[in-house]
Amino acid sequence: MRTLLRLSVGADSSATGGRRRGIANGFAPARAISVSAPLGIVLALFAALSLAHEGHAPAAGSGAAAQEVKGGVPDARAYFTDTPLLDQDGRERRFYSDVLAGRVVLLNVIYTRCSDACPLITRKLREVHAALGEQAGRVRFVSLSSDPEHDSPQALKAFAARQGADDPEWLFLTGDKANMDLVLARLGQLSQTPEGHSTLLIAGDVPNKRWSKIRPDAPPAAIAQRLRLLAEPVAGRR
Numbered sequence: 001m002r003t004l005l006r007l008s009v010g011a012d013s014s015a016t017g018g019r020r021r022g023i024a025n026g027f028a029p030a031r032a033i034s035v036s037a038p039l040g041i042v043l044a045l046f047a048a049l050s051l052a053h054e055g056h057a058p059a060a061g062s063g064a065a066a067q068e069v070k071g072g073v074p075d076a077r078a079y080f081t082d083t084p085l086l087d088q089d090g091r092e093r094r095f096y097s098d099v100l101a102g103r104v105v106l107l108n109v110i111y112t113r114c115s116d117a118c119p120l121i122t123r124k125l126r127e128v129h130a131a132l133g134e135q136a137g138r139v140r141f142v143s144l145s146s147d148p149e150h151d152s153p154q155a156l157k158a159f160a161a162r163q164g165a166d167d168p169e170w171l172f173l174t175g176d177k178a179n180m181d182l183v184l185a186r187l188g189q190l191s192q193t194p195e196g197h198s199t200l201l202i203a204g205d206v207p208n209k210r211w212s213k214i215r216p217d218a219p220p221a222a223i224a225q226r227l228r229l230l231a232e233p234v235a236g237r238r
Contacts, residue, residue, distance in 0.1 A: 111147035131224035147194035
């Protein structure tokens, strides 16, 4: 099974003081490219196109900057895996079956010792959640730790409370480092260090295998609109 990836490609620029370069950071002028590739390769490209956490300063006025991924593999559970993780309340969650299956999701990566981008983006996602209004219950927010060795469920719960993100449909996930590394790798979000994680948001309509990546500097209303579109029924498939 193959999938179609649409990318916006712009000028090459440095995201981390010259240490990492990616075409996702330029974004002007942009052109669309269609690439046929297996879902695993597509998600792996998220890392190559991601905005690095450390030293990242997004350009203003980029809009939603969402790139949509359509199609997928026959068995999403086999790809994403049912790796056991822990939520902020200490409950075990199988990543595919308990977190993703049958849902529209918005995924991002954080670590609780972060004092800049992670709190700012989490508070922005709180605004996105509010902007969804009555449709908020149709979207699950999922924040995954890039620092599981320090981010206990208690630390995640305290972080969520500080950012006003203590909501039953907003999961903050941690676990054994090997388990977190596996899950983050499948999302194309694995980094060598906690602070080196991507700040890109990943939005997905899991049952219909539709995925978008969204720049974190997009306005909350634009991100909410993208999520509303993903939550709309697909003709002939729901």
